[in-house]
Amino acid sequence: MYSKFLNLDQEKQDRIINAAIKEFALKGYDRASTNEIVKEAGISKGLLFHYFGNKRQLFLFLFDYCYEIIAEQFYQKINLAEKDFFTRIRQAVMIKMELLTTYPELFKFIEEAYLEDSPEVKVEVDKKVKGLNDANFGKAYEGIDFSKFRDDMDIKKVLKIITYTFEKLSEEEFSKAKLSPTHHIDYEKVFQEAEDYFEIFTKCFYK
Template sequence: MFSKFLSLDSEKQDRIINAAIKEFAQKGYDNASTNEMVKEAGISKGLLFHYFKNKKQLFLFLFDYCYSLVADEFYKKVDLTEPDFFKRIRQSVHIKMDLQTKYPDILTFIQEAFMQDSPEIKDEFDKKKLELNAINIGIIYDGIDLSKFRDDVDVQKILKVISWTFEKMSDEELHKAKMVPGHKIDYEKVFLEAEEYFELFIKCFYK
């Protein structure tokens, strides 16, 4: 599908990818302008469509590209032999924040992508989201030592509550960051807040 694009020299690939990600991340799917992308990437209008056929395919390609890139780094860094759920999730939070710092545009793009539901891309994109979710939960919970959790409640539910908590925490922080232009996330503070939730969960959910 995108073989033509992938056989380009990688410098040009990068220029195009970065320009497109930036535009999508800043303006969302519908308002992103292919014009701006080609201008920023220094290529011609026609070429973009030569490689990607249309905006939708470009978006879907970028999403796969970004997701792979981020997921690869993530799974490279995460220690799947760590059996303690809280240590694992703490790792995840830290890695996620590292990635945020390392690839801010890409992370923003993924985030925006997950919030998108322009009718144009809805069908194909929702499938992707579902897949990813299924994969993630499986992998992340893999090898976790569940014996430390209380026996009187459903452990699966506890895990969900914990995951949701950190997702919401991160959402809130991102949201605040978007609200105040120029506002940067204070990672120090977020780490500390996360630690407090860890303690709470250990007290309440461990035996």
């Protein structure tokens, strides 16, 4: 599909991809300008459309591209031998933070893509997201020793409470960072806070 593009020399591919990710991450699908992308990438207007056909396909290509890189890195780093749920989650959070620091634009892009509601891409993105979530849920909990959890509570709901809490916490941390002048996240503080929650959850949900 995008084989023409993938045959380009790596440096040019990167220039185009980075320019496009930056523009979409900054402005969202609708406001992003293909004009700005080609200007930033230093290529001609025609070339972008030669490779990607139209703005929509470019966006969806980037979504797959970003997701693949992040997922690949993630599963390479995570230790599936670890059986304890909270230790595993702790690991996952740390890796996510690490990747966020290494690839901030990719994450920003993916985040924007999740929230995108331009009708041109919404349906397609939602489909992709649903597929990915289903696939990852299985993998994230692979090999976990669930026998440590209390038996008098629906374990699925308990896992949801935990997941929701950490998702919301990181969302909050991000929006705080966005509103602050430096856009800086104090990871040390975040980890410490997460530990407090881990403690509460262990007390409540483990036998």
